Amino acid sequence: MADTLSPAERSERMSRIRGKNTKPEMKLRRLVHGMGYRYRLHVHGLPGTPDLVFPARHAIIFMHGCFWHQHSSPECRLARMPKSRINFWRSKLKANVERDARNLASLEAMGWRVLIVWECEMKSPDVVGQKVRDFLEQQP
Ligand SMILES: [Zn+2]
Numbered sequence: 001m002a003d004t005l006s007p008a009e010r011s012e013r014m015s016r017i018r019g020k021n022t023k024p025e026m027k028l029r030r031l032v033h034g035m036g037y038r039y040r041l042h043v044h045g046l047p048g049t050p051d052l053v054f055p056a057r058h059a060i061i062f063m064h065g066c067f068w069h070q071h072s073s074p075e076c077r078l079a080r081m082p083k084s085r086i087n088f089w090r091s092k093l094k095a096n097v098e099r100d101a102r103n104l105a106s107l108e109a110m111g112w113r114v115l116i117v118w119e120c121e122m123k124s125p126d127v128v129g130q131k132v133r134d135f136l137e138q139q140p
Helices: 007-018 023-034 086-109 119-123 125-137
Strands: 052-054 059-064 113-118
Touching: 023 052, 023 059, 023 119, 023 125, 059 125, 086 113, 113 119, 113 125, 119 125
Parallel strands: 059 113
Antiparallel strands: 052 059
C-alpha cells in the first residue's frame, strides 16, 4: 500500500496511535474491569508509565500498539513499516523497542511481574481475558 499521507497527517495519526486512552487500551480496560479486577492507570512513578497496575498483586499490564512497539509476531499485520522515510522510522521504532526492553528489565528488577497485551490480540477478547486471568492469579 502506498503511503499517501502528508507528513502532517502522518504525525497526527501517529500521535493518536501513541497516545494513552487509545481504543484497544479502553477495550482492554473494560475487559479486565468486567472480570472484577481493579487497577491503577498510567502510573508515572514506574518505568514506562505502565497502563494497568495491580499493586497488591505486584502485577503490571501494558497494552502495546503493534506499530509503535513493533510486534514481532509473523501473524501481525499492524506492525508493518511505512513505505516512506524508512530510515527515520527504522531508527525511531528501534529506539522504542530498546526502551521497552529497558523498562521491562527495570520493572522486573523492582519485583513487578509484567504482561504485554498486543493491540492485534484484542480481536480475540476471550483469549486475552484468559491470559489476563492466568497472569493475575499466578502466585507471585
Ligand atoms: Zn500485533
